[in-house]
Amino acid sequence: MTTLTSTATPPGPNARSFEEVPAFNIEKFITASRPLDLSGIQIEDAANYPLSESEVRVMRYMQDTEFYTVHYMKALMETHALADNEARAFMVCWGYEECFHGRALARIQEVCGHEPSQRSINEFARPRKMTEVVQDFGGRFLSFLSKDFLATHMTWGAINELTAIHAYSRLAELTANPIVDQVARRIVKDERRHFAFYYQQGKRRLQHSELARRMASLSLKALWEPVGGSMAPTEDRDFVGAYLFGDESGRARLAEVDATIAKLPGMDWFDLVSRHTNAGTRRCVDAGTPMHRPQRPTEA
Numbered sequence: 001m002t003t004l005t006s007t008a009t010p011p012g013p014n015a016r017s018f019e020e021v022p023a024f025n026i027e028k029f030i031t032a033s034r035p036l037d038l039s040g041i042q043i044e045d046a047a048n049y050p051l052s053e054s055e056v057r058v059m060r061y062m063q064d065t066e067f068y069t070v071h072y073m074k075a076l077m078e079t080h081a082l083a084d085n086e087a088r089a090f091m092v093c094w095g096y097e098e099c100f101h102g103r104a105l106a107r108i109q110e111v112c113g114h115e116p117s118q119r120s121i122n123e124f125a126r127p128r129k130m131t132e133v134v135q136d137f138g139g140r141f142l143s144f145l146s147k148d149f150l151a152t153h154m155t156w157g158a159i160n161e162l163t164a165i166h167a168y169s170r171l172a173e174l175t176a177n178p179i180v181d182q183v184a185r186r187i188v189k190d191e192r193r194h195f196a197f198y199y200q201q202g203k204r205r206l207q208h209s210e211l212a213r214r215m216a217s218l219s220l221k222a223l224w225e226p227v228g229g230s231m232a233p234t235e236d237r238d239f240v241g242a243y244l245f246g247d248e249s250g251r252a253r254l255a256e257v258d259a260t261i262a263k264l265p266g267m268d269w270f271d272l273v274s275r276h277t278n279a280g281t282r283r284c285v286d287a288g289t290p291m292h293r294p295q296r297p298t299e300a
């Protein structure tokens with residue numbers, strides 16, 4: 001049986017210390033940090049091309065997820081990440097960049113005649129639920145008990161950023177709107193930079209300590225759900241997963257996410273992204289939820 005009370009065990013013969021795993025190049029990241037690169041893209045041109053009803057629903061969810069980054073940032077700022085110069089500098093730029101992703105998605109919806117989602121705005125205005133208060137307290141308490149809990153946050157972030165890379169790649173592949181295609185591919189470039197930070201942090205911190213690995217595995221198994229799931233209704237989360245990843249190509253991407261995360265120390269069991277998303281797709285199919293993928297011009 002696993003326990004959270006053990007201290008770090010001596011590393012095995014092939015293990016490297018936290019310091020020996022190459023650090024993320026935070027200076028390069030900060031220098032490159034800027035609003036989403038939309039050079040050469042006329043967002044207004046999006047109005048000339050179709051957006052399916054299903055695609056709008058997906059984009060609204062993704063927009064909310066981007067704006068909700070502030071919530072994750074707040075949770076991280078209440079951990080030892082605040083005292084970590086690299087993590088603190090990253091978070092400021094990260095929140096800034098994600099905000100522009102949300103704004104670009106909202107603008108496309110607007111020019112195409114759809115009202116952007118207000119959910120993320122409403123989420124911050126509503127009173128906190130008791131379960132959320134308890135979860136926040138639990139996170140702060142574990143962080144207070146051990147610096148090793150930060151490995152959980154970093155691994156969680158790596159999963160979400162890698163999922164975002166594949167989600168936007170799929171949105172670009174599936175859309176019949178060339179502006180959505182171009183904007184989504186530009187967002188992917190930012191998400192890759194975010195993923196690099198979390199993956200490297202997670203790797204270094206998991207490798208450093210047995211306690212970090214145990215905490216991360218226990219927390220992810222007990223609490224992880226696809227990004228945005230804590231904010232949106234389950235039906236929306238399932239729908240987005242089914243739209244983007246419900247076919248063979250999508251499932252292959254999910255498996256790739258799982259395989260990449262499973263390479264992290266102590267995470268060889270990891271299959272949560274496929275497991276949760278595929279279960280959501282099955283619920284959509286069982287409910288007979290209509291789903292319309294746009295017809296790309298080449299397929300017409």
Ligand SMILES: [Fe+2]
Pocket residue numbers: 066097098101164187191
């Ligand atoms: Fe983003």
Ligand SMILES: [Fe+2]
Pocket residue numbers: 098161164190191194195
């Ligand atoms: Fe990101």
